[in-house]
Amino acid sequence: MSDAASRSALPLGATIGILGGGQLGRMLSLAASRLGFRTHIYCPERDSPAFEVTPHKTVAAYDDHAALGKFAALVDVITYEFENVPAGTAETLAALKPLHPGANALAVSQDRLAEKTFIGGLGIPVAPHRAIRDAADLAPALAALGGTGILKTTRLGYDGKGQRRVASLDDALAAFADLRPHPLVLEALVPFEREISVVVARSQDGATAAFDPAENVHRDGILATSTLPAAISDATAQLAREHAGAIVAALDYVGILGVEFFVLADGSLIVNEIAPRVHNSGHWTEAVCITDQFEQHIRAVAGWPLGDPTRLADVVMENLIGDRIGAIPAGLGPGIRPHAYGKAESRPGRKMGHLNRVPPKMPRK
Numbered sequence: 221m222s223d224a225a226s227r228s229a230l231p232l233g234a235t236i237g238i239l240g241g242g243q244l245g246r247m248l249s250l251a252a253s254r255l256g257f258r259t260h261i262y263c264p265e266r267d268s269p270a271f272e273v274t275p276h277k278t279v280a281a282y283d284d285h286a287a288l289g290k291f292a293a294l295v296d297v298i299t300y301e302f303e304n305v306p307a308g309t310a311e312t313l314a315a316l317k318p319l320h321p322g323a324n325a326l327a328v329s330q331d332r333l334a335e336k337t338f339i340g341g342l343g344i345p346v347a348p349h350r351a352i353r354d355a356a357d358l359a360p361a362l363a364a365l366g367g368t369g370i371l372k373t374t375r376l377g378y379d380g381k382g383q384r385r386v387a388s389l390d391d392a393l394a395a396f397a398d399l400r401p402h403p404l405v406l407e408a409l410v411p412f413e414r415e416i417s418v419v420v421a422r423s424q425d426g427a428t429a430a431f432d433p434a435e436n437v438h439r440d441g442i443l444a445t446s447t448l449p450a451a452i453s454d455a456t457a458q459l460a461r462e463h464a465g466a467i468v469a470a471l472d473y474v475g476i477l478g479v480e481f482f483v484l485a486d487g488s489l490i491v492n493e494i495a496p497r498v499h500n501s502g503h504w505t506e507a508v509c510i511t512d513q514f515e516q517h518i519r520a521v522a523g524w525p526l527g528d529p530t531r532l533a534d535v536v537m538e539n540l541i542g543d544r545i546g547a548i549p550a551g552l553g554p555g556i557r558p559h560a561y562g563k564a565e566s567r568p569g570r571k572m573g574h575l576n577r578v579p580p581k582m583p584r585k
């Protein structure tokens with residue numbers, strides 16, 4: 221792709237290819253339709269939630285390069301809803317059509333060590349950590365990190381999977397045996413006061429727009445709620461936006477990126493991880509922002525100008541996990557915006573939908 225071709229604005233009626241057919245792909249597809257685009261979803265699972273909202277689909281494996289080639293021929297630009305797109309898949313697609321965000325964002329965010337090295341290299345704090353290549357690395361790493369930590373797989377961890385807290389060498393050896401054969405990283409336990417995230421967009425011409433920081437509560441490693449505003453100072457909110465802006469600029473990024481932070485008692489920030497996609501902690505933007513994260517992502521990948529991320533009201537987003545989906549419609553009141561993902565089967569730990577609770581009055585400035 222020439223630079224000029226990849227940076228031109230997509231016309232109405234163009235087709236956006238989306239890798240991944242989960243709820244994020246579904247919400248991206250709905251936003252794209254509203255803007256006048258078609259979407260084509262590529263996903264290996266036949267019963268994917270995103271297939272219900274567009275007639276254009278490919279059911280094939282991510283390493284089926286013939287199917288990837290056909291898919292690329294049918295679309296004008298390609299994006300994705302998950303960070304574990306295999307490197308070879310991204311390479312094949314990027315050679316055929318513009319791929320946003322680019323393969324560099326995937327490479328950095330797929331590997332916790334590469335991610336920490338990259339973010340630390342920008343002068344942004346990350347948790348103290350040590351690479352664990354074999355069992356002999358555990359004792360010196362534990363000693364260096366104060367005797368406790370979280371042992372994590374460097375790749376393919378999500379929603380708290382692929383990680384174990386350890387408080388002794390015996391714990392660490394047991395966790396090592398469980399988590400093998402993945403490469404691992406031991407992180408110091410960060411004594412955070414709260415967790416926040418910033419969802420930031422960057423356009424093809426380099427403009428950025430960050431949503432307000434959300435305060436996130438996790439249960440069993442899965443996001444439970446995001447609350448706006450976060451209980452942080454203006455200075456901490458500003459710092460979080462600056463860090464998120466620096467990360468997307470350094471990646472020459474196009475689209476939405478989620479940045480998760482730990483907030484320490486003194487208001488300083490540590491980046492936990494980044495996700496090169498629309499983010500669960502940005503679902504609140506649907507209900508209370510002039511432009512929500514899904515529209516913003518589509519605008520960016522389409523080469524359109526970004527929208528205004530201003531938040532118009534306070535809001536609490538609650539994930540509906542497993543049988544909590546019963547809150548739609550049973551638990552609905554007038555100030556609640558529901559979103560069900562259309563998944564046929566509810567299972568414990570499965571994200572089935574979310575609610576955005578908006579208080580009746582506008583916030584006082």
Ligand code: AMP
Pocket residue numbers: 347370377378379380381383407408409410411412415438441492493
């Ligand atoms: P992750 O999969 O890295 O996002 O971790 C899931 C959750 O585990 C985070 O949202 C935190 O609540 C907790 N956690 C992860 N890493 C650390 C750490 N280094 N120190 C303290 N808590 C952590």
